[in-house]
Amino acid sequence: MNLKNATDSEILSGLEKLTKSERKITHLILWHILEVEGRKLFLQAGYNSVYKYLTRHLGYSESAAYDRMQAARLLRQVPTVATKTESGTITLTQMVKVQQSLYHEKKVGNTVTKEEARELIEKVESKTTFETEKILACELNQAPKTYQKIKPQQDDSVRLELNLTAQQYEDLKKAQSLLSHIITDNNLAEAIAYLAQNFIQKKEGRPKAAADKESAPAELAKHNSREEKKSDSSTQSFGLMPLKVPVSKEKRKYIAASVRRAVYAKAKNCCEYIHPQNGQRCGSKYQLQVDHIRPLAKGGSEDISNLRILCGVHNRAEALRWGLTKPPH
Ligand SMILES: [Zn+2]
Incomplete structure (x- = not known):
């Protein structure tokens, strides 16, 4: 077909x-x-x-x-x-x-x-x-399973089953969406590994990745190199130290933190893209970025009224629509 x-x-x-x-x-x-x-x-x-x-x-x-x-x-x-x-x-x-x-x-x-x-x-x-x-x-009033299960597997990975409270889960999902610029495939295990590595680094003052090449950060390094290939990919690292995410400086102008906060608050921390025909709002929390509604390159202003929050997918789609990037092949 x-x-x-x-x-x-x-x-x-x-x-x-x-x-x-x-x-x-x-x-x-x-x-x-x-x-x-x-x-x-x-x-x-x-x-x-x-x-x-x-x-x-x-x-x-x-x-x-x-x-x-x-x-x-x-x-x-x-x-x-x-x-x-x-x-x-x-x-x-x-x-x-x-x-x-x-x-x-x-x-x-x-x-x-x-x-x-x-x-x-x-x-x-x-x-x-x-x-x-x-x-x-x-x-059905099914009692929560409270045990924690850690099961070693043949490839040296570990299968972990555990219970989180609603709040703990909410916090983890929030951290994961904040990390979605770095861990782009929604992989929860990598998000947990990243958070653990950062904590260790803060406590011990050295990146563990350097000491252990087979560890999860090696996987993350792969992600980062994938990120580097995308010239238009996003660039926040949320103040975390060890994994460098490249910043395409020519394209991104500094937006004051207070303005950023206001834009995120206006957007209720999710993608503001609205489908022009059916009015469907995206609402994704994945790879959120501040977007110029009319790009600076096309004469758009830096005023807050020209700013909105878009997810990674819609940000790239908008860049394509404005002819700022080429379609992928
Ligand atoms: Zn979106």
């Missing part, structure tokens, strides 16, 4: 239609899986379980087969969920989460009636996976 000659609006409306069909097909597939399971039709096909039939015969990956089986079981319990999956207000992932929670309740001896399950589904409608998990934990 070649979409090179399609217009932007053709692509957007095409994708919208396809997504609708995909949801419809997914929900039809779930009904079929239920029948295959109920009638044990996998036996006829030479498999001893519906899971093997889905993975080996139909070619689903293990996780895709598992998700569809879980979702199908929820559909059996609460058939009304079908209309919500079709309209897109309940995703396959959410169905899996709900089904897993219901199964857990059953396992510990708690009865959840069909009516309660239906109400549960209504409560998680249109929520993110994160919100869904929280609602399920609250509604």
Whole structure:
């Protein structure tokens, strides 16, 4: 398929239609899986379980087969969920989460009636996976897991599971978004490593990276060298010492700290880009930068009225739109 000659609006409306069909097909597939399971039709096909039939015969990956089986079981319990999956207000992932929670309740001896399950589904409608998990934990009164798990792995990495309070998590996410200029792929482990390295350096007064080439900062150095290749990439290091992020001085004029603070406050610390047609505000907190609405190079002023906050993606898109950078190839 070649979409090179399609217009932007053709692509957007095409994708919208396809997504609708995909949801419809997914929900039809779930009904079929239920029948295959109920009638044990996998036996006829030479498999001893519906899971093997889905993975080996139909070619689903293990996780895709598992998700569809879980979702199908929820559909059996609460058939009304079908209309919500079709309209897109309940995703396959959410169905899996709900089904897993219901199964857990059953396992510990708690009865959840069909009516309660239906109400549960209504409560998680249109929520993110994160919100869904929280609602399920609250509604089903599932006790928080309090243990901390540290598990060594074969490649010398360590798998760490731990609980954070809502405030601790909020703080960590905030630190991560402030670091998003440096750690550009949202990698939480690298953000934690970076914060730890900075703390160590402040305490001990030397960068640990120099002493240990195999450590996480080596990974960060890769990020930085990636950053250096992007001439228009952002440049704040938030007063942190060890990892140098280059500043493209010609392009960036000094904006007084008080002005910056005012612009960030006006923007409520998130991207102010508003889609010109549908009025959708971006709201991202990722790689935030102060942007000149009309660039200085195009005669824009340095007045606060010409300043706004944009995320990295919209900042680069705006630079492209004004012809200040070339499209990537
Ligand atoms: Zn944005």
